[in-house]
Amino acid sequence: MTYVRETASWRRAWARHGVIALAMMAVAATWSRDGSAATCTVSANPLSFGTYSTTSNATSTTTITITCGGWGNGSKSVSYTLSASAGSGSYANRQLLYGSHTVSYNLYTSSAYTTIWGDGTGDGTITLSGTITNQQPSVPITIYGVIRAGQNAVPGSYGTTVPITVTLTYQ
Template sequence: MTRFPHAMRPRRASARTLLASAALVALASWAPGALAVNCTVTANALSFGAYNTLSNLTGTTTVTITCSAWAGSNSISYTLTASAGSGTYANRQLLTGSNVIAYNLYTTSADTSIWGDGNGDGTVTLTGTVTKQQGTVTLTIYGKINGGQNVVPGSYATMVPITVTLTYQ
C-alpha cells in the first residue's frame, strides 16, 4: 500500500459544466418575400466525472447548430462565444458552496486555445458556416481540469452562457 503525505493524497470530486444555450430563430428579412431561416442551437453538458488530484482530467461536449428553410444563399455564418462563467477566462471555476476547482474550456484537443469572447483577452471564438447541403454542424468543446489542486470532495458545477451569432449570406 502506498502512503501519501496529506497534501499528496488523491482526492475525488465530481465536476460538471453546463453550457447554457437557447434555440434561436433568425428571420431572413433582407429581401421581400424571403423564406424564414430557422436555426436551433443545442449545447450539451460537459461532465468531467471523478477528479483525482494526481492527474489532469479532460472531457468533451458538443454544440450543434441546425438550420433549415432558407432561400437564396448557400450558407449561414456562425460565431460562438463563451462567457467566463464563474471566475475569469484564465481561471474558470467549478463550484460547490465556497469550494472551487479551476478548469478551462478549449476549442482544440491540444488545450492551447481558450474558448471565450475573442475580445483581445487571449481567447478565441468558434466560427464557420452551415451550408444548405449539410444543414447541421456539430462542434466539439474540450474541457480540462489540471491535476494538483487541493479540493474538498463534493459535486461541483457551473453555468457558462454562450452567444451564437448567425449571419445569413
C-alpha cells in the same frame, strides 16, 4: 455524515472519492430572420468531468450543434460565430464552484488544450466560426474541458454555468 479533515491521508482518500463537475449547461434555441430564411437551432450537452483525482488532469468534451433547415428563397447560407463568457472566475482561470470551494478549469477549442474558448477580446481567447449551407445543414462543434492536476479541493459536486452566444448572419 462523515467530516473529513485536510490531512495527507485525506488527500489520498480524495483521489479515490473524487468530485463530479459540470461546466456547461444544456442550451437550446431557435432563430429565423424572416419567413423566407432558414430556421436555425442550437443545442449543447452538459460538460461533465466525472471524478477528479489530484494526481492527473480530468478531461471531458461536449458538442454544440447548430442545425439550420427550412431553406427559403432568401437564404443561401448562414454564418455563425460561437463565443463563451468567462462564467465563474476569469477566462484565464475559470472556476467550478461547490459552496465557497473552487476548482480551476478551462474550456478549449482543441484537444491540445492551448487556445481558450471565449469572446475573442481578452486573455488570449478566441471564438469559433464557420458557415452552414443547405448542403451541410448541421455543424457539430466540439469543446474541450480540462481540470489541471494538483489542486487541493474538498470532495463534492462542483458546477457552474457558462453562457454562450451564437451570432447568426443570414446570407
